[in-house]
Amino acid sequence: MNHLHLSSFATERDLRLSIVEAGRICYASGLMLSNNGNLSMRLGGDSVVITPSGMCKGRLEPEDLLIVDLDGQIIKADSKRKRKASSETAMHLEAYRQRADIRAVIHAHPSNATALTVAGIPFPVDILPEVLEGLGPVPTTRFALPSSDDNARAISELVKDHNAILIRNHGAITFGTDLDEALSHLERLESVAKTVVTAHLLGNVNHLPDEMMPALRELYFKMRSR
Ligand SMILES: [Zn+2]
Numbered sequence: 045m046n047h048l049h050l051s052s053f054a055t056e057r058d059l060r061l062s063i064v065e066a067g068r069i070c071y072a073s074g075l076m077l078s079n080n081g082n083l084s085m086r087l088g089g090d091s092v093v094i095t096p097s098g099m100c101k102g103r104l105e106p107e108d109l110l111i112v113d114l115d116g117q118i119i120k121a122d123s124k125r126k127r128k129a130s131s132e133t134a135m136h137l138e139a140y141r142q143r144a145d146i147r148a149v150i151h152a153h154p155s156n157a158t159a160l161t162v163a164g165i166p167f168p169v170d171i172l173p174e175v176l177e178g179l180g181p182v183p184t185t186r187f188a189l190p191s192s193d194d195n196a197r198a199i200s201e202l203v204k205d206h207n208a209i210l211i212r213n214h215g216a217i218t219f220g221t222d223l224d225e226a227l228s229h230l231e232r233l234e235s236v237a238k239t240v241v242t243a244h245l246l247g248n249v250n251h252l253p254d255e256m257m258p259a260l261r262e263l264y265f266k267m268r269s270r
Contacts, residue, residue, distance in 0.1 A: 048224035060106035071102025081152040082130035096127035131191035138196040148226040153215035154234035176260040
């Protein structure tokens with residue numbers, strides 16, 4: 045059973061278990077090393093289950109997670125564990141406030157995708173077909189201080205039209221209708237970035253033929269309208 049693919053009727057316990065599982069996947073695949081990154085899921089219309097700050101996301105227990113409202117106020121936290129909500133909570137809440145379809149958010153520091161922002165190379169839509177087939181354009185924000193409300197402001201204009209956003213010299217944030225989709229976007233983002241970085245290292249980057257781009261853009265618009 046895929047625990048990351050939850051319906052809107054999932055219980056709080058289901059959400060906690062799926063976030064713990066996704067955290068383990070992100071850690072094991074190198075997308076969230078050390079205590080980097082954070083994951084959340086919408087619980088009902090106006091509250092969110094989110095990971096704690098300062099902990100490795102590969103070694104969480106369901107009780108480590110907190111519940112906050114859309115203003116960031118803590119609704120529920122295990123009193124014995126004394127966890128604090130993710131330092132990037134404001135960025136997660138910005139996405140939930142703007143788009144009712146978003147039910148899961150992941151912020152990570154994928155090394156190849158982040159390296160593109162450090163090198164000043166925009167994330168390309170015309171090198172691998174899977175970008176427009178399964179992800180869509182990925183913009184890069186200005187630099188904003190990590191763990192600050194400024195990060196929420198930096199992504200604010202971009203949330204509406206994107207499934208994934210790169211944060212300059214910092215990392216990435218992806219959205220999904222469930223955790224499975226948000227994770228899939230993150231994995232695709234990093235996988236494409238790795239190929240692009242490798243091609244740059246090899247010294248040549250072949251772009252997709254111009255005549256193929258209209259068909260790929262059509263696939264993207266079909267995906268968006270689903
Ligand atoms: Zn970060």
